[in-house]
Amino acid sequence: MALQEYKCPCCGGAIAFDSTLQKMKCPYCDTEFEVEALRGYDDDLKQEGSDKLDWNTDAGAQWSENEASTLRTYVCKSCGGEIICDEDTAATSCPYCDNPVVMMHQLKGNLKPDYVIPFKLDKKAAIEGLKKHLSGKFLLPKVFKDENHLDEVKGVYVPFWLFDSDADADLRYRATRTRMWSDSNYDYTETSYYSIYRAGAIAYDHVPVDGSTHVADDLMESVEPFDFSGAVDFQTAYLAGYLADKYDVDAETSVTRANERIKESTIDAFADTVQGYATVTPEATNVRLHDGKTKYALYPVWLLNTTYKDEKYTFAMNGQTGKFVGNLPTDWGKFWRFTALVTAIGAAVAYGVMWLLS
Amino acid sequence: MKMTKRVCSLLFVIAILFTVVILPASAETTSQPRVVDQSDLFSPDEEAKLTEKLTDYSKKQNCDIVFLTVDDFSNPDFTFNGTTADYADTYYDTHGYAKDGVLVMLVQNNEKGKRHIYFSTTGKCKSRLKEDEWNEIIDDIEPIIPPREQGKNGNFYPTFDKIADELNVKLTPFAKKWYAIPIAIFIGLVIAIVIMLAIRSKLKTVAMQHGAKNYVREGSMNVTAARDTYLYSTVSRTRRQKSESHTSSGGGSHSGGGRDI
Structure with missing residues (x-):
């Protein structure tokens, strides 16, 4: 249960992942390192990490029982300052010296993610994204744009469960077709009813479900899609310089949402094969999922917070694609x-x- | 500040509606006689009263309302194809009336030897006085028109006075009816709400996703069975609204109709 800091082998400064270079970069001496090169270094550190227990629960005595159970304190290796954070925090930075730290025990064993999509867009892009998000919105209060003080901008690796599944479907639809004609006195409408049957298979890869209760599920589904081809095998070095949480919703709970979405899409996909009808209504849908696989991944999201009229507004930007979302107030x-x-x-x-x- | 703007926009509506109401009020009606009493059913006094009424209503409705009474079709000063409808239509066309108008003709002996009342409409009046509307007028005058046996001796004035009053109501353009402005405002409001909600929906970008379309494995979809079975059909029919118009021997396009009375 150690803190991981990445020190520059050249100058000893704390180094972080640079999303523009897609490399580790030392902010002090500008030296760049391939993430791969740090892999060995990383492994070594993991081994020695086990006998340096830097967190203590004694500090909890000063907190109420509820808080104590959800808070953890760590001691920063660089400056000795005390880092207080949530029980699910897996990466953060020291509030005193701003050095990026990674909580190794949050990413070990069962908690080790399989994949990570590294940040492609930096903080500047996130702030720019917000500006763009606010422009061209006719009913946005002008004051909101003018007084837009960002309370917080943070790059977070959000834990996601990824579900692969094959789906077999049997679907029955009721469909109608209409034909119209007229004679000199009447207009006629003939409605023909059909029973439509479709069966088949379809497969899904990496359907993501937010595994953290710290960020809203709808916000995370709104920044989708993530492009999985940009994912790499997990290495803790990618987390340096960002915030990260470990999952606090397990895969068994999350799978319900994935199944729901897979089922919806399967019904839609087969409904698309029913063509040439005026109306198509599903009558009986039977979707069976099998060969499911679950993976654990960290996806990059920029979270921005702002306050307007005492209400908190949270925006999210996909750290890979730049898709920006967030509800805005209305100028009534x-x-x-x-x-x-x-x-x-x-x-x-x-x-x-x-x-x-x- | 907000209040003033609201008042301003309200004034704007009233201004626009007012302009629209005032603009088309340039009446273009005839100096030709409006009551052509060839059967001599009215006294000179009655004829004058009817003429006054029809002139007033014609100006109000911006179209010519003409009453024509004839014994039969024997001596027309125009050529027509022999039918009641064409007689009325062509009479209207050949006597210098406006392009929008209604001619109500009572013939004692038409080509089939019947007493017949006929409504000939042209121009805008074709859509303002539809089949069910002139039928309603005939229904209303049937009890008061002097019986056929009396010939031309009865008092026809109340009948035609009633026709004039009913025409005045029925020819009122939709836009001039009292409920036209509330309906227009309601339509405007519905349009406004649809547009404004569409604009507002741009402020809401957070929602759960529907489905997982983005994550379908490429080429994995495989339809193994597809059957479309025909079950049954139903046929429903609705009566067509007849709004056919015809061209008279005078060359004008007319609509309308009538019945024996």
Whole structure:
């Protein structure tokens, strides 16, 4: 249960992963290292880490029982400062000397992720992303844009469960087709009913489910998709300079959500093969999943927090693709003013059309 | 500040609606007689009263309303194809009436030897006075029109006075009816809400995903069975709205109809 710091072999400074270079870089002497080169170094450190127990629970006496059970304290190896963090924290930085630290015990054994997608976009891109996200939003309060003080911008490796699965499906749909014709007195509509049956197989790879309760599930599903071809075998060195959590929702719990999504997509995919009908409604759907595989991965997400009128707004940017999401407040005054204006114009146009038609 | 803007936009609506109401009010009606009483059913006094009424209504509705009474089709000053409809249509076309109008003709002996009332509509009046509407007028006058046996001796004034009043109501363009403006505002409001909610939805970018389409293994989808079975059919029919128009011997496009009375 050791803290891992990556020290520059040249100058001894703390080094971090640089998303632009996709390499480790020392901020002091500008030396760059391949992540691969640190692998051996990493392994050595893992072994020696076990006999340096730097965290103590005695400090919990000062906290309430509930807090004590969810807080951990570590001692920074560089400056000796005390790092207090959540029980799920796997990587952070020292609040005193800002050196990136990785909690090795959070990433060992069962907790060791299989894959990581390294950050491709840096903090500047995240702040730029927010600016872009706020532009062109007509009903966004102007004050929100102007007074937009970012409380916090953090690069977080969010734990995700990845599910692979084969799906067999049997589906029945009720479909209708309509035909219209007329004679001199009547218009006729013929509706023909069909029973449609489809069976087949489909497979899914790496369906992600957020494994952390620290970030909202809908926020994490909104920054999807992640491109799995950018994933690499996990190495702790990638975490240096970012925050990381270990999972606190296990795979068995998470699989429910993956199954739900796989089922929805399977029904949709087979419904797409039913063509040439006016309406298609699923009647009976039977989707069986098998050969499921579960992997544990860390995905890069930039989280940005801001406060407006005492309410907290959280934004997220996909650290790989740059997809930016986050709900924004509405300027209700403007909303109603423009509703009135559009109503006026719409009413005038509607009234004009009434004149033309009568 | 907000209040002033709201008041401004409200004034804007009223201004626009007002302009639209005022603009088309340039009446273009005829100086031709509106009551052509060839059967001599009305006294000069009645004829004057009817003329006054029709002139007033014609101006209000911005179209020509004409009453024509004839004994039969024997001596027309125009050529027509012999039918009641064409007589009325062509009469309207050849006597200098406006392009929008209604001619109500009562003939004592038409080509089939029947007393017949006919409504000939042209221009905008084709859509303003539809089949069910002129039928309603005939239903309403049937109890008060002097019986056929009396010939031309009865008092026809109340009948035509009633036709004039009903035409005035039915020819009122939709836009001039009292509920037109509330309906227009309602339509505007619905449009506004749809547009504004669409704009507002841009502020909400966080939602759970539907499905896992992005994660389908490429080429893994395999349909092993596909059967489309026909079950049954149902046929429903609706009566067509007849709004056919025809061209008169005078060359105008007309609509309308009538019945023996």
